Amino acid sequence: MARTSSRSPRTVADELTPVLHQMLGPDIPFALRAWDGSSIGPTDPPVTIDVHSPSAVQHLMWSPNELGLARAHVSGALDIDGDIFDFLAVRDLMVQRDPDVSLKLGLRGSMRLAGSLRRLGLLGRRPPLPAEELRPRGRLHTRSRDAAAIAHHYDVSNDFYRILLGPSMTYSCAYWYEDGLDLADAQEAKYELICRKLGLRSGMRLLDVGCGWGSMAIHAAKHHGAVVVGITISEAQAELARRRVAEAGLARRVEIRVQDYRDVDDDPFDAISSIGMFEHVGEQQMAEYLTDLKGLVRTEGRILNHAISRPNPDDNAGVDPKSFMGRYVFPDAALLEVGTVVSAMQRTGLEVRDVQSLREHYALTLRAWVANLEADWDEVQRLVGPGRARVWRLYLAGCALGFEQARTSIHQVLAVRTSEDGTASVPATRSTFEVDRDHPVDH
Template identity: 45%
Template structure:
C-alpha cells in the first residue's frame, strides 16, 4: 500500500483531487484543480497521534501536509468521512501500517494551538479567548477583511456585489431594523473595529458606544473614529459588555458576539442587554447558529483550539426562547447563511491575493489556520451545517412595542 493510495482507500478512488507523498507515490488525476501532498513522515505521525480532524489540521498547520491550488476547491472534493465510517478491516490495516509513526516520530501540536484554562466564560478567560483570535494583528486583518475591517457576515443585494458594498449594506440593514434616527443612543457590543458605531454615527446621527475585549481592535477603532471626524459621536472601548455602566439606550446591536457567550450564560446575557434598553428600545442579535439542538454546542477540535476557544453555537430556537424568557419580545428573524458563504469567499480571495504580506505579518502557521478555517466555514454555510441568524427583539413599553405594523426596513 503506497502512501498516496491510502487517501484513495479512505475517501474513494474517484475524487477530483491528486494525492502525492514524499515516497514518490501519487494517486488521482494529475490535471486536478487541487493537490494534497504529504511532505514528510511527520504528517503520518500527527495522524497517528490524533486520528481525524485534529491530526489533519496539525499536520497542515505545521507544513507536513500542503494543499496546492484553491483550498475551498480541495475541501469540496472530499466527502464527509468519520472514523466510524471506515471499515474495521481497513482501520486495522492502516494502524498496522502507520500506527508506529507516533512513537518513531513523536510530534507536538503547533504553537498556534491554544488550550483555554480557568473557569469557562469567566471574564478573565473570555478576555484571553477573544485576544487569542482578534489580537493577531490589525495589519493581518486589513489584508483579509479589506477596507471595511468588518469581521461579520455581510449582506449581499446580488451575488456579485463587492464585499465593501455588502458590509455597508449589512450595517445599514441593522440600523434600519433598530429604527435608528438622529439623536438616539446606540450600544454596540462586540464592536470589533468600530464599523457599526461609525456607520450609525455618520449616516444616522446616532451617539454610539461600542465595546470589545480586544485591545488592538479598540485602539484601531478609536484612531479610525478620529480620522473620520466622529469623535464627538462615536466611541469604542476596551471593555466587557457586562461592565458597561450606562443604560437607557434606544437600541443595542450584538453582531457576532453571541458565539462567545455559552449556553449557560445566555439568560444573564439577554437580561443584561434588556436592562440597558429603555422601554420600547430594540435589540438586534446577529450570530452564527447550528441547525438544530441534537448535537453538542461546543466547536470541533480544530475550531476550538485554533480559531475560537470556548466558542459555542446555539440553535435559533434556543436564542428566541432565551430572549423571550428575559422579557424581550421577538419581532423578526431571518437566516442569512448564504450571505456568510459569499462573505467568506471574499475573505478567502483577499487572503490568497495578499498571502505573502499576511504570512510576513502573522506567520505561516497563523496564515495556514486562516486559510483552512475560512474555506471550511464557507463550505459549511453553503451546505447548511451552520447558519447565520438575525433576531430582532424589543423591550415592551407596557403593551406598546413601538414596532411598525409591517417591517419597514
C-alpha cells in the same frame, strides 16, 4: 549463503494507499506526493496534497480525525497544491459515501495506518503540536478565559485584518441585497439594515456590544446621528477603532471602550446591537447575557442580535474543544439554534419581532474573504506566519461550504423591551427595514 530479496522496498505511497482506500473508497479524488518522491492518485487531479514530512502521518496517527489533518497542514508537514475549495470537496465525496463520516479513520483505518507507520519506522513518535494551537485553561467563560480566547482570534494583526476584510474592516456577514455589489458596499448595506431595524434617529444612544474595529459605531453615528458606545475586550481592536473614529471626525459621537458587557453600567440606551459577538457568550451564559442587555435598554428600546447558528436544535451547541475550530479558530465558542435564542429572549421578557436568515449572504462574504487572503498571500504569511495563514484559509473556506450546504446558518433576531401596556414602537411591517436600492445610506 544468505538469500537476497528481489522485491523493491515499499514506498510511502504503497503504505498509505490502503489507508486512503479505507477512507475514500477505490477512486481517490486527488493526488498525493510523499516525501520520498512516491505518489498516489490520478495524473491530472484537481488538487494535489504534498506530504513533506513523516510528521504529517504521525499527526494523523495520534489524532485520526480532522484535528490530526489540521495539525499536519498548519505545521507545514502537509500542503495543498490547488484550489482550497477543491481540497475541501473531498469531505463532501466522503459524506456521499457515508453520511456519518467526519474525517475519522475508524478502528480499521487506524490499525492500517499504525501498521504502515511501523513498517516505515515511524510508529510511536508524537510530533510537537503547532504553536498556533490554543488550549484554554480555567473555568469556562470567566472574564480572564474569555479575554484569552478573544485575544487568540482577534489580536493577530490589524494589518492582517485590513487585507482579509478590506476597507470596511468588518468581520461579520455582509448583506448582498442586489447583484453587482462589492464587499465594501455589501458590508455598508448590512450596517444600514441593522440601523433601520433598530430605528436609529439623531441623538439616540446606541450600545454596540463586541464593536470590533468600530465600523457599526461609525456608520450609526455618521448616517443616523446616533451617539454610540462601542465595547470590546480586544485591546488591538479598540486601538484601531479609536483611530478610525477620530479619522472620521466622530470622536464627539462615538466612544470605544475596552470593557466586558457585564461591566457596562451607564444605561439606559435607546438601542443595542450585538453583531458576531453572541457566539462567544456560551450556552450557559445566554440567559445572563440577554438579561443584562434587557437591563441596559430603555422601555420600547430595540435589541438586534446577529449571530451564527446551528440548524439542528439537537446538536451540541459548543464547538468541540478537540476539533480544528475549537483548537485553532474559536476556542470556547457556541453556536445556538435560532429557536433556542428566540425562546431565551422571550423568556427574558424581550418581545421578538423579526427573524431573518442571511445564510447565503455569509457564504458570499466568506468567499470574498478567501479571495482577499489569496490575492495577497505572501504578505499575509509575512504578517502572521505561514501556520496561522493556513489556519485562516482552511477555516474560511470550510465555513463558506458549511453555509452553502446548510450545515451552518446565521440569523438576525430583532427584539424589543415592550412596555407594560404592550407598546413596542416597532413598525408592523418589515418594509421600513429594507435598504433603498438607489440610495442605501443617503440621509
